[in-house]
Amino acid sequence: MRSARNSIRGYGSKSAFRSSTVKNEERIWQAVHSIPPGRVATYGQVARLAGLPGYARYVGTVLKNLPRGSRLPWHRVVNARGCLSFPSHSSKHQQQQQLLEAEGILFIDGRLSLSQYGVDQSDA
Numbered sequence: 001m002r003s004a005r006n007s008i009r010g011y012g013s014k015s016a017f018r019s020s021t022v023k024n025e026e027r028i029w030q031a032v033h034s035i036p037p038g039r040v041a042t043y044g045q046v047a048r049l050a051g052l053p054g055y056a057r058y059v060g061t062v063l064k065n066l067p068r069g070s071r072l073p074w075h076r077v078v079n080a081r082g083c084l085s086f087p088s089h090s091s092k093h094q095q096q097q098q099l100l101e102a103e104g105i106l107f108i109d110g111r112l113s114l115s116q117y118g119v120d121q122s123d124a
Contacts, residue, residue: 024050024052024055024058024062025062027050027051027052028046028047028050028052028058028059028062028063029062029072030050031046031049031050032046032063032072032073032074032076032077033072033073034049035073035076035077035119036119037073037076037103038103038104038105038117039076039117039118039119040076040077040078040082040100040105040112040114040117040118040119041076041077041078041118041119042056042077042078042079042080042114042118043056043057043059043060043077043078043079043080043085044056044059044080045118045119046059046077047059056080059077060085063077075095075096075099075100076100076103078112078114080114081111082111082112082113082114082118083110083111083112084096084097084110088110100112105117
């Protein structure tokens, strides 16, 4: 009984959880890093590319918590409607739109064309 309890404790330990979380974050970072300039991916596509289908919101959380000064191209991740997820008049929204426009992505009525600028669907 004691050994079973210890193995359960080890499985559910904070360090085991932290280790799995870090690996998932790294997989998301790698997926975002793979989006080429002038292209975008949705949160769901990034989750699938990272091997985490169904975890689109988790992708958003990971990107929200990027270390300060990160050079990861977070701005290339948009929602499934081709819109930016930040509130429309926020500084982050403006920053993301400016970064995407600098890469040649055009917005019409606050949206970009996923069919034109999205990564190849077969990759996600």
